[in-house]
Amino acid sequence: xxxxxxxxxxxxxxxxxxxxxxxxxxxxxxxxxxxxxxxxxxxxxxxxxxxxxxxxxxxxxxxxxxxxxxxxxxxxxxxxxxxxxxxxxxxxxxxxxxxxxxxxxxxxxxxxxxxxxxxxxxxxxxxxxxxxxxxxxxxxxxxxxxxxxxxxxxxxxxxxxxxxxxxxxxxxxxxxxxxxxxxxxxxxxxxxxxxxxxxxxxxxxxxxxxxxxxxxxxxxxxxxxxxxxxxxxxxxxxxxxxxxxxxxxxxxx
Numbered sequence: 001x002x003x004x005x006x007x008x009x010x011x012x013x014x015x016x017x018x019x020x021x022x023x024x025x026x027x028x029x030x031x032x033x034x035x036x037x038x039x040x041x042x043x044x045x046x047x048x049x050x051x052x053x054x055x056x057x058x059x060x061x062x063x064x065x066x067x068x069x070x071x072x073x074x075x076x077x078x079x080x081x082x083x084x085x086x087x088x089x090x091x092x093x094x095x096x097x098x099x100x101x102x103x104x105x106x107x108x109x110x111x112x113x114x115x116x117x118x119x120x121x122x123x124x125x126x127x128x129x130x131x132x133x134x135x136x137x138x139x140x141x142x143x144x145x146x147x148x149x150x151x152x153x154x155x156x157x158x159x160x161x162x163x164x165x166x167x168x169x170x171x172x173x174x175x176x177x178x179x180x181x182x183x184x185x186x187x188x189x190x191x192x193x194x195x196x197x198x199x200x201x202x203x204x205x206x207x208x209x210x211x212x213x214x215x216x217x218x219x220x221x222x223x224x225x226x227x228x229x230x231x232x233x234x235x236x237x238x239x240x241x242x243x244x245x246x247x248x249x250x251x252x253x
Contacts, residue, residue: 030213041218050203050219054226057199060116061188064123068184069177072128076135076173077161097129101187105194119191119199126187127180134176138169171245174238181234185227 014034020026021033032040044050075093079086105122112118142165150160166173192201200219207216239246 030211032214032217036214037217037221040212040214041222044215044218050200050222053198053200053203054222057188057192057201060119060192060199061123061184063116064120064188065127065177065180065184067120068124068127069131069180071124072131072176072180073135073173075128076132077139077166079132080136080139081157081161081165093129093132096125101126101190102194105191109195114196116198118195119188122191123184123187126183130179130183131173131176134172134179135169138172139165141172142168171242174242178231178234178238181230182227185223185230189223 018034021031021036041050075085075089079090101122104125105118108118108121112121146164146168147160150164155164188199189201189204192199193205194201196202200223204216204219207213207219
């Protein structure tokens with residue numbers, strides 16, 4: 001297996017981290033060596049608490065991603081295909097889009113409490129906007145000839161949307177989901193840090209207040225690996241779902 005230049009860079013940075021702590025280049029009780037961080041991470045994983053928290057965070061992230069993604073696709077199709085909906089609700093969407101996620105959490109806590117419904121709602125709101133934007137762009141990029149051909153063969157509006165427009169817009173929609181996936185993980189952790197006692201975000205804050213630096217850095221490394229794995233898994237799924245699109249891109253190149 002060939003090691004890429006990016007992998008060598010990461011390994012070099014990790015080695016520098018180990019050396020900076022072992023050789024005293026960084027003199028701080030809150031800067032443990034990488035080996036200590038990995039040992040603490042392995043110990044936390046062995047207890048079973050950390051895997052349970054990771055599972056809970058991934059479930060909340062997945063629920064919010066599914067809810068927000070579905071709402072984004074349906075809204076994007078409605079905005080693109082039914083101009084009246086864009087005129088009625090477009091301004092509302094544009095007003096809500098720039099609101100920072102941390103600003104949304106306090107009112108949601110008042111309405112939904114500190115449990116899973118609040119965290120899932122925050123993730124869904126975050127996911128909604130990139131999926132909506134990409135769905136709109138994907139639908140607008142569909143060739144008019146394809147839609148006209150559907151009308152010629154007597155295909156109704158709903159069937160045209162489901163079998164002609166949606167498949168043609170799928171590459172753009174999946175690109176929106178790929179962006180939303182990273183945002184969903186970030187927002188899930190942030191929501192858990194701000195509110196509640198569950199999940200990997202809450203555990204990270206707990207380790208900070210307890211002054212357990214190795215465990216804290218171990219969780220950060222774990223989140224980096226988790227985000228990378230989720231992204232690679234989604235890319236593999238995307239290549240299977242729109243294999244035809246990648247084939248066309250290779251032929252065009």
